[in-house]
Amino acid sequence: MQPPVIQVRNISKTFGTLRAVDDLSFEVPQKSCFGFLGPNGAGKTTMMKMLYARVLRDDHPASGINVFGYDPTHQELSIKYLSGVVPQEDNLDEELNVIQNLLLFARFYNMPARQACNRVEELLAFLQLTDKRTARIRELSGGMKRRLVIARALLNQPRLLILDEPTTGLDPQVRHIIWDKLRQLKKQGTTLLLSTHYMEEASALCDTILILHHGQKVLLGSPAQLLDERIERFVLELTERRPQTAAPIEPIPNGVRIDSTGPTLRWYADDTEPLKTITEKLAGESYSLRPSNLEDVFLRTTGRTLNEFQ
Amino acid sequence: MSSNKPIGYPPLHQRLYSVWYRHLRVYTENLFSNAFPPFFEPLIFLAGVGLGLGRYIDPIDGRPYVQFLAIGLLITSSMWTAFFECTFGTFIRMEFQKVYDGMLAAPITANNLIVGEMLWAASKGLFFSFAVLCMLTLVSLIWPTAMPMLPMPNALFAPLLGFFNALMFAAMALLITSFVKTINHFNFFMTGIISPMFFFSGVVFPVSNLPETIRPVAEILPLTHSVRIMRCICDGHYDSFLLWDMLYIVVFTLIVGILAIKRLKKRLIL
Numbered sequence: 375m376q377p378p379v380i381q382v383r384n385i386s387k388t389f390g391t392l393r394a395v396d397d398l399s400f401e402v403p404q405k406s407c408f409g410f411l412g413p414n415g416a417g418k419t420t421m422m423k424m425l426y427a428r429v430l431r432d433d434h435p436a437s438g439i440n441v442f443g444y445d446p447t448h449q450e451l452s453i454k455y456l457s458g459v460v461p462q463e464d465n466l467d468e469e470l471n472v473i474q475n476l477l478l479f480a481r482f483y484n485m486p487a488r489q490a491c492n493r494v495e496e497l498l499a500f501l502q503l504t505d506k507r508t509a510r511i512r513e514l515s516g517g518m519k520r521r522l523v524i525a526r527a528l529l530n531q532p533r534l535l536i537l538d539e540p541t542t543g544l545d546p547q548v549r550h551i552i553w554d555k556l557r558q559l560k561k562q563g564t565t566l567l568l569s570t571h572y573m574e575e576a577s578a579l580c581d582t583i584l585i586l587h588h589g590q591k592v593l594l595g596s597p598a599q600l601l602d603e604r605i606e607r608f609v610l611e612l613t614e615r616r617p618q619t620a621a622p623i624e625p626i627p628n629g630v631r632i633d634s635t636g637p638t639l640r641w642y643a644d645d646t647e648p649l650k651t652i653t654e655k656l657a658g659e660s661y662s663l664r665p666s667n668l669e670d671v672f673l674r675t676t677g678r679t680l681n682e683f684q
Numbered sequence: 685m686s687s688n689k690p691i692g693y694p695p696l697h698q699r700l701y702s703v704w705y706r707h708l709r710v711y712t713e714n715l716f717s718n719a720f721p722p723f724f725e726p727l728i729f730l731a732g733v734g735l736g737l738g739r740y741i742d743p744i745d746g747r748p749y750v751q752f753l754a755i756g757l758l759i760t761s762s763m764w765t766a767f768f769e770c771t772f773g774t775f776i777r778m779e780f781q782k783v784y785d786g787m788l789a790a791p792i793t794a795n796n797l798i799v800g801e802m803l804w805a806a807s808k809g810l811f812f813s814f815a816v817l818c819m820l821t822l823v824s825l826i827w828p829t830a831m832p833m834l835p836m837p838n839a840l841f842a843p844l845l846g847f848f849n850a851l852m853f854a855a856m857a858l859l860i861t862s863f864v865k866t867i868n869h870f871n872f873f874m875t876g877i878i879s880p881m882f883f884f885s886g887v888v889f890p891v892s893n894l895p896e897t898i899r900p901v902a903e904i905l906p907l908t909h910s911v912r913i914m915r916c917i918c919d920g921h922y923d924s925f926l927l928w929d930m931l932y933i934v935v936f937t938l939i940v941g942i943l944a945i946k947r948l949k950k951r952l953i954l
Contacts (some may be wrong), residue, residue: 428789461789483693523786
C-alpha cells in the first residue's frame with residue numbers, strides 16, 4: 375500500500391472574523407480522484423490553495439499538511455514542482471499566442487528547449503488544440519482557454535493535478551472532453567484533486583467526495599456510498615402545485631420522507647411503491663418520479679437556501 | 685509519455701531568471717510600440733524645454749542648458765519606467781490579469797516573483813537610459829550646434845546608473861503598490877511624489893538654486909542622489925560627497941525593497 379499523496383490534519387483558515395476552513399482532515403490516496411463539493415464560499419478554493427502554499431493555514435500545533443511528504447509552509451517549491459494547478463480563473467498571457475504561452479511557462483520548470491517543444495506538441499495534441507497552436511488568446515473560446523490552462527498545468531508531468539472548478543461555465547461537449555482527458559490522466563497514474571459544484575462531474579470522475587459547507591466537512595465517501603447511506607433511492611418531485619392539491623397528499627405513506635422547504639414538494643423513499651400511491655393523487659399535475667442522485671444528497675446536506683457568498 | 689525529468693526544482697537564479705524572462709518575453713512581443721517612448725520622449729522634451737526655453741537660460745555649471753537638462757533626462761527616464769512598471773504594471777498583473785495566480789502555481793516563491801519584478805524594472809531602466817543616450821548622441825552628431833555632444837566616454841556610464849536608479853524606484857513603487865487598493869490611487873503618488881521629484885532633484889535646475897530652507901528636502905529625495913552621481917561622472921569631478929549619494933541609494937533600495945517584499949507577499953499569500 376503506497377502512502378497517500380495528500381494528508382490533511384485538523385486544518386483551519388481564518389480571514390479576519392470569517393472561518394473559511396474549519397478543522398478539516400482528509401487523505402487523498404495515490405492515483406485516485408478526490409473531489410471537493412460545496413456551494414460557493416464553502417472553502418473549496420481556500421483548502422486547495424493551502425496545499426501549494428498560496429494560502430497559509432492557521433498556525434496550530436495539532437494541524438498539519440503533507441503533500442508527497444512535504445509541508446507547504448516550508449517546502450512549497452518541491453510541492454509545486456511535482457504538481458500542476460488549474461486555477462478557477464484562466465490567467466493566460468493575452469499578448470502571446472497558444473504555443474508561446476506554453477513555452478514560456480516551461481521555463482519555470484527549467485525545461486531544456488527541445489524537451490519543452492516536444493512536451494508542448496504532445497500536450498496540444500492531447501487536449502486537441504494543435505490547430506490553434508499559433509492563435510492569439512483572445513481568439514480562443516472559453517473551452518479552448520480552459521484546455522490550454524490544463525495543458526499548462528500538465529507541462530512538467532505532474533504527479534498531482536489540482537483543478538479548481540475545471541468545467542464551470544463550459545458547454546457539455548467541452549465538459550465531456552475534459553472529463554475524458556482527466557480519466558485518461560488518472561489511468562496513467564496522476565492523482566487528481568478537483569473542486570466542483572456539479573454533482574454530475576463529481577459522480578463522473580471522483581472516487582471520493584468531500585462535501586464542504588461553511589468550511590466544515592459535512593460528508594465524506596465514494597459517490598455510491600453517499601447515495602446509499604445518505605439519501606433514499608427514489609424521489610418524487612412536484613414542481614408546480616395547484617392550491618387544491620395541497621390537501622389530498624395527506625397522509626404520507628410509511629417510509630416516505632417529505633421535504634417542503636422550497637416551492638417544490640419532494641417525497642423520498644427507498645421503494646417506488648409508496649411514491650406511486652402519492653402520484654395517484656396527483657393526476658393532472660406535473661410531477662416526476664426518478665432515482666435520487668448526488669444533487670439530492672448535496673442539497674439535503676447543505677440546505678436549499680442561499681448563504682451570503684452565493 | 686516520457687518520464688525523464690530532472691529531479692528537483694530549479695535553483696534560485698533560475699527562478700529569478702524565469703520571472704525576468706517572462707516579463708521580457710511579453711514586453712518584446714510589442715517591441716515597436718513599447719520601445720517608441722524611450723527613444724522619442726526625451727527628444728520632445730529637449731526640443732520643447734531645452735531648445736525653446738533654454739535659449740533664455742544662461743549656461744549652468746559651464747554647460748549649455750539643453751545639455752544640463754539632457755544629463756538629467758538620462759536618469760529620469762529610468763525612474764519613470766521603473767515607477768510605471770511596478771505601480772500600474774504590477775497592479776494590473778496582480779489584480780486584473782491575474783498573471784501572478786498562474787506564475788505562483790509554478791515552482792517559484794512569492795519572494796522570487798517580487799524580486800524578479802524589481803530586476804525586470806531595473807533592466808528596463810537600463811534600456812531606457814541607453815535609449816536616451818543613443819538619441820542624444822544621434823542628435824548631437826546630426827545637429828551639434830543645437831545639442832552639444834555629451835562628455836564621452838563618461839556619459840556611457842548612464843545605463844549602468846539607470847539600472848540602479850530603476851531598482852531603487854522599483855522598490856519604492858512596489859511598496860506603494862502594496863498599499864494601493866484601487867488603481868486610481870496611483871494618481872495620488874504620481875502627482876504627490878514623482879512629479880515634484882522630477883522638478884526638485886537637480887534635473888531641471890541645480891539643487892543649489894533652491895532656497896536654503898528647502899535644500900535639505902531635496903537631499904531626502906532619492907532622485908537627487910542618482911542625478912548628482914550622473915552629473916559628477918559627466919564632469920569628471922569625483923567628490924567624496926559621491927560616497928554619501930551611493931550609500932543613500934544602497935540603503936534606500938535595501939530598506940524599501942525589503943519592506944516592499946514583506947508587504948506585497950502578504951497580499952499574494954493570504
